[in-house]
Amino acid sequence: MICVYCGVRFVEKFSFHKLFFQTNELTCSQCISKFKKIIDPVCEICCGYIIENQKLCKNCIEYISLKLEMPLIINKSIFHYTNEIKEWLNKFKFCGDVQLASIFADDLMEYYENSFKNYKIVPIPLSDARLKERGFNQVEVLAQYAGLNLTNCLERIHTEKQSKLNRYERLSREQVFSYCCAEKIDNEPIVLLDDVYTTGKTVQDAATILLQNGATEVHSLTLIRA
Ligand SMILES: [Zn+2]
Numbered sequence: 001m002i003c004v005y006c007g008v009r010f011v012e013k014f015s016f017h018k019l020f021f022q023t024n025e026l027t028c029s030q031c032i033s034k035f036k037k038i039i040d041p042v043c044e045i046c047c048g049y050i051i052e053n054q055k056l057c058k059n060c061i062e063y064i065s066l067k068l069e070m071p072l073i074i075n076k077s078i079f080h081y082t083n084e085i086k087e088w089l090n091k092f093k094f095c096g097d098v099q100l101a102s103i104f105a106d107d108l109m110e111y112y113e114n115s116f117k118n119y120k121i122v123p124i125p126l127s128d129a130r131l132k133e134r135g136f137n138q139v140e141v142l143a144q145y146a147g148l149n150l151t152n153c154l155e156r157i158h159t160e161k162q163s164k165l166n167r168y169e170r171l172s173r174e175q176v177f178s179y180c181c182a183e184k185i186d187n188e189p190i191v192l193l194d195d196v197y198t199t200g201k202t203v204q205d206a207a208t209i210l211l212q213n214g215a216t217e218v219h220s221l222t223l224i225r226a
């Protein structure tokens, strides 16, 4: 086998999981070990860093104490935002090496099965301009490799580049999504899928729209927690 990430030949290990899901191990163990999974205790709401012995992070405690609306119930993330995963994200998302999505296919599927089994999965959409520029929605590619079926029912109404805004500008912006399916959601729980959770503004906005359109509850599954 040739590792999809470093290009080095390696010997494939046997696992029942692979046999059952008929996936091939495409990444060597050395590359896999570069990425830091979130296994330590993190915020029970947003998966962010916590002070020892706390259950929630500073932001979530503040939100609750201010009685601010939190339409999203729980965000689950798989990996910490390290230099190694930043490098992966750069190659995958910005250089367009889409097959690198295969590295995390099993993780995404496992987390979905363990936490959100049978929930409808709604991907965070890109703006038309961004989609044209990049050529693909990285969330859809991740889902495709993981074998997750998506329900595309959101679209973006603003097109400005989020990465160019500072944190305050991002948080203070208006709603960025609209519901774009002819049929409403039929009283179902939804899990939003995104690649990176940063301030939470994106998934909170999307959750608001889904709750207005028939979702009973909204969670999110994000690959990386910044
Ligand atoms: Zn490798």
Ligand SMILES: [Zn+2]
Pocket: 043, 044, 045, 046, 047, 048, 056, 057, 058, 059, 060, 061
């Ligand atoms: Zn939190």
